[in-house]
Amino acid sequence: MTQYSWFMSLDESSTHEIAKSSLQRFEKLLEKYGGQTISGQSGDGMIARLDSATDAVELATSFQTQMSEDPLPVLDGDIARFRIGIHVADVIHEDGLVTGTGVNIAKRLEGLADPGGILLSSAAYDHLDSKTEYKTECIGHCKLKNIPVAVEAHRLLPTNSSSLMRPVIRNNLVNVKKSDIPSIAVLPFRDLSADQNEGYFCNGLTEEIISSLSRFRELFVISHSSTSLLKNMEISIQEIGKGLGVEYILVGSVNRSNTRMRVVTQLLETEQGNQIWTDKFDRNVEDIFDFQDEVTQLIAVRLADRVEGMELNRTKTGGETENLEAYGLTLMAQENFHTYTRQGNHTAQRLYEKAIERDPKYGRAYAALSRTHNFDWRYLWTDTPEASLEKALETARLAVKLDEGDARGYAELAFVHLWSKQIDAAIGLFERALMLNPNSADIMAEFADALAYAGKLEQAEAMLKNAMRLNPFHPDWYLWYLADVYYGMARYSDVVSAIEQMRDQSEGHRLLAAAHAMMGNSEKASFFAGKVVERQPNFSVSRWAEIQPDQDPVIQERFLTGLRKAGLPE
Numbered sequence: 001m002t003q004y005s006w007f008m009s010l011d012e013s014s015t016h017e018i019a020k021s022s023l024q025r026f027e028k029l030l031e032k033y034g035g036q037t038i039s040g041q042s043g044d045g046m047i048a049r050l051d052s053a054t055d056a057v058e059l060a061t062s063f064q065t066q067m068s069e070d071p072l073p074v075l076d077g078d079i080a081r082f083r084i085g086i087h088v089a090d091v092i093h094e095d096g097l098v099t100g101t102g103v104n105i106a107k108r109l110e111g112l113a114d115p116g117g118i119l120l121s122s123a124a125y126d127h128l129d130s131k132t133e134y135k136t137e138c139i140g141h142c143k144l145k146n147i148p149v150a151v152e153a154h155r156l157l158p159t160n161s162s163s164l165m166r167p168v169i170r171n172n173l174v175n176v177k178k179s180d181i182p183s184i185a186v187l188p189f190r191d192l193s194a195d196q197n198e199g200y201f202c203n204g205l206t207e208e209i210i211s212s213l214s215r216f217r218e219l220f221v222i223s224h225s226s227t228s229l230l231k232n233m234e235i236s237i238q239e240i241g242k243g244l245g246v247e248y249i250l251v252g253s254v255n256r257s258n259t260r261m262r263v264v265t266q267l268l269e270t271e272q273g274n275q276i277w278t279d280k281f282d283r284n285v286e287d288i289f290d291f292q293d294e295v296t297q298l299i300a301v302r303l304a305d306r307v308e309g310m311e312l313n314r315t316k317t318g319g320e321t322e323n324l325e326a327y328g329l330t331l332m333a334q335e336n337f338h339t340y341t342r343q344g345n346h347t348a349q350r351l352y353e354k355a356i357e358r359d360p361k362y363g364r365a366y367a368a369l370s371r372t373h374n375f376d377w378r379y380l381w382t383d384t385p386e387a388s389l390e391k392a393l394e395t396a397r398l399a400v401k402l403d404e405g406d407a408r409g410y411a412e413l414a415f416v417h418l419w420s421k422q423i424d425a426a427i428g429l430f431e432r433a434l435m436l437n438p439n440s441a442d443i444m445a446e447f448a449d450a451l452a453y454a455g456k457l458e459q460a461e462a463m464l465k466n467a468m469r470l471n472p473f474h475p476d477w478y479l480w481y482l483a484d485v486y487y488g489m490a491r492y493s494d495v496v497s498a499i500e501q502m503r504d505q506s507e508g509h510r511l512l513a514a515a516h517a518m519m520g521n522s523e524k525a526s527f528f529a530g531k532v533v534e535r536q537p538n539f540s541v542s543r544w545a546e547i548q549p550d551q552d553p554v555i556q557e558r559f560l561t562g563l564r565k566a567g568l569p570e
Helices: 004-010 012-032 053-069 101-112 122-126 199-213 224-230 237-244 285-306 324-337 342-358 363-378 385-402 407-419 423-436 441-453 457-470 476-488 492-500 506-518 522-535 541-547 553-565
Strands: 036-039 047-049 084-086 092-094 097-099 118-121 136-142 151-156 183-186 248-257 260-269 275-284
Touching: 004 012, 012 036, 012 053, 047 101, 053 084, 053 118, 053 122, 053 151, 084 101, 101 118, 101 151, 118 122, 122 151, 183 199, 183 224, 199 224, 199 248, 199 285, 199 324, 224 237, 237 248, 260 285, 275 285, 285 324, 324 342, 324 363, 342 363, 363 385, 363 407, 385 407, 407 423, 407 441, 423 441, 441 457, 441 476, 457 476, 476 492, 476 506, 476 553, 492 506, 506 522, 506 553, 541 553
Parallel strands: 084 118, 183 248
Antiparallel strands: 036 047, 092 097, 118 151, 136 151, 248 260, 260 275
């Protein structure tokens, strides 16, 4: 169960009962598929054996679907979510116990899976009876704790969630030209804690360090979205340096025990993989926020001779938090938000609201909450969409008021203004956000979308490509935005090419329908129009025309014409 230790620390009795109820669901399904437990319930998990990989995948999928469709609530508005690892191997039966390397690999894969996700070894994947029934992606060779040989792993993607927000390894790491300014990538901090249940904590620490470094205009900083995919992958520092086009790599580990925490960091140069600097930090857990600033400043000092005018002293802005519970709730909310579903969005909303209850001056939580209300309005995930848009505006304004030095607040306020059709105001706010965080690939990509709606298509295309350089494993929505730019340019074949690179093309079906219609491919246009209606039964061209913030009537009419030609309902 994800965040089990966190929830146990808040309410041991309730968390235990929820974990027990969840695992009882799993045991009932296990009996249905003819499996048996290797070890019974152990707090928040168990190990089971089945006769085939297909049975194991069907069981795992059934369980995760059941937990999604009929969620069990835990503390602070979150729901119980489990990770599942699947491996095929010979095992050792001795004295009623089943052990062996195969069991250990399954356990380690479980630890690497997404919350509510399923991770298969290549051995399990190769044994599936029909791979076409499942939507999977290979995440490469992973280094597993105490397993000498790296294991290739495949993520099983759930059918009820979108991968639009998730980063994607789009090709093998190849040589990329280095930036003209000092460049760095911060790899995900490894969790060395005894129970290895601090993954979300390590992820948050990594992201905050990247966010802090991104504020230095004279540094080129690879996005957290891309470096997060390199977690536990068996790749050398030199390969990463060449593949991401960076001179420096920061690696680190976290070992947390009760209220104490040890963090070890290393700064490496990528040409030879040599160490430039290393340090250990022993702190109380409550001091994590001071640690983030300290590490950022030390890196800046090490690179200062390369970066003219780099500020070495950065004061905290008003909207940051020192409340560990508020911080943890915000990290959990992000995991739910990135599912890009109605349920995930609403769960994230509740968690952000709980974080704000813990710290009413937490600007980052207000900024993130704004986006959830915006999505409620945009995708009709609420019965009161106009009220949701007002809430999005209100919370974004609060985020900026509480933390004038955080780019996220300005970006969210810009996003609300964009979809309120106040494009000039949106562009000004995006400019302010990029001044504060010039390395934010996500803000850059969203700024490009605003420029496209303003009719500045060439500028939008260039900015999107810059964002993709900062975030080489960019999520699908970057390509979705790029396809939108190409449609505005009437480059219909480029629209199709961009969307075909998306892992999950569902959000691109509108553009595919319209582009094929404009190219005269009526059969394909009709097919994708059907996909749009299948996914959004309430879709109408008039509703879409009403919400789109296009400033250039020629560009808007071009898109609406394509939708109508494709046969989408008026």
